[in-house]
């Protein structure tokens with residue numbers, strides 16, 4: 033184990049890194065000042081990262097006032113996102129690898145897909161979509177494993193102006209049908225099976241189950257990933273491989289407006305229903321491309337690997353859109369970090385000579401627990417920059433990442449951002465900033481973070497302050513609305529603190545002016561870097577016939593960051609039992625998906641409620657954390673004895 037006690041608090045970038053970086057400390061200073069004092073001028077120039085069909089004249093038209101929230105960037109420009117990610121590279125790098133696909137089983141061959149081949153496949157897929165009746169503005173749900181077809185499908189949608197909505201392949205049929213119906217999709221693209229970690233999920237049969245709850249007109253395009261058995265409904269199901277073979281590889285990219293939606297991505301909020309976050313075309317692409325280049329200090333010829341799944345925003349921005357807009361070589365990995373063993377990530381880094389590696393703290397913690405021998409057997413000498421995302425990284429994991437993986441020579445970019453933000457909002461830059469383990473350090477260009485006193489909304493000026501994090505001005509990658517519910521968009525992000533975008537995160541600005549994210553302040557928990565609304569898990573639990581009431585909170589978990597702690601009150605006459613415990617865990621997995629599987633269930637004869645009937649989650653959180661001493665004021669509870677019972681119960685468990 034590295035000696036964390038005596039480790040220095042801040043790590044400066046190496047001289048080598050500073051000498052070659054896109055942005056040095058003094059450049060950061062002057063560019064950042066420009067980006068906030070002359071936002072128009074700054075983003076006008078950055079808009080040049082995109083090839084426009086019709087150049088924009090307007091840069092920014094933004095209103096954060098409640099009741100009038102509207103966000104527009106480059107609004108009179110036209111472009112095609114797929115042409116920016118593929119076609120424009122053909123002349124200069126047609127034979128360069130665009131995507132390296134690394135399959136789940138290391139015994140199977142990796143695929144190297146050049147920009148030329150990517151172009152042909154995207155065009156074919158675009159023609160397949162059109163032949164199935166998909167038109168500009170239509171929604172297409174993508175429910176695929178991490179296979180090249182996922183990228184083809186995204187880019188094919190972008191090419192014809194359809195809006196994709198990816199559903200993570202770990203989600204259940206119910207979650208899938210809710211998302212298909214939520215955006216009224218015309219088509220769902222899936223695969224027969226999804227191999228992952230040596231096991232296969234039956235995606236097509238999940239899709240069959242989901243489609244039972246969708247309109248009859250929804251069609252299903254199936255990629256044969258394993259060739260395993262599936263059921264087939266003629267007239268509804270179409271074989272993607274067969275259709276691609278026959279499709280033409282000529283497809284004209286549609287001329288889209290900068291503010292036309294590119295994708296919808298459902299994410300969890302503090303209330304029950306997931307929100308369809310809408311990102312548009314011109315601003316999103318500009319921001320994804322810029323952050324990919326600057327934050328990872330990506331240079332031409334580098335091999336970039338983001339280990340996320342395309343089902344999450346990280347996969348959208350940093351596997352597909354950002355890297356491909358920059359003409360990069362990007363890796364798509366189908367597997368998991370621990371299969372066949374805990375050296376897999378490092379084997380892949382060695383095999384493909386990875387230069388920038390981007391993963392989540394939960395993966396680092398899991399691998400750290402397996403010991404460093406798995407890393408030390410691999411040649412990681414090509415690594416230049418390491419990144420983390422998804423949740424706060426604890427210093428122990430940070431130090432392990434730095435010492436064992438990076439050998440102390442790779443800056444770690446701790447990138448704080450959200451599905452809503454489209455790209456990184458705060459992070460150290462590799463050649464500019466010091467790094468402090470666990471700190472997201474500095475705002476990216478154009479980002480104006482502010483720390484507010486949570487109750488009053490008063491701006492906390494100066495350093496050494498802690499409160500809630502809001503952003504004072506827009507940036508091109510910002511979400512534009514919630515699909516079909518602009519009012520909810522305004523209410524969620526712009527009503528608590530007037531005139532600001534509210535992030536839902538707590539934050540500390542330290543004595544040096546560096547930022548530390550302290551975690552969510554709403555009822556959203558972060559399990560292995562996956563966002564989940566406690567309300568979603570609660571409604572899954574109460575849908576079970578034996579459950580009367582449920583309250584769900586997060587609690588500290590060594591590997592996952594946060595675990596899911598459920599307090600369950602059973603229906604009258606039902607008795608707690610080990611079988612029911614297991615049955616409820618399985619129930620939630622089936623209702624939402626394996627990522628929502630409860631870690632702990634506590635039987636609760638009653639829940640602490642205010643007299644108006646509100647569950648006091650603050651108290652439940654403390655009990656789950658075994659912090660019985662600072663429960664705070666319980667005098668407003670309708671029945672304070674409930675708390676004593678819960679504590680006794682909790683203590684007896686241990």
Ligand code: 6R9
Nearest residue numbers: 421422423424446447448449450451549563
């Ligand atoms: C990109 C992504 C967003 C929430 C966010 C915050 C947490 C993400 C973080 C981080 C501390 C980091 N989060 N990155 N917390 N340090 N570097 O993860 O999007 O799934 O929408 O989650 O994740 O709480 O609000 P998303």
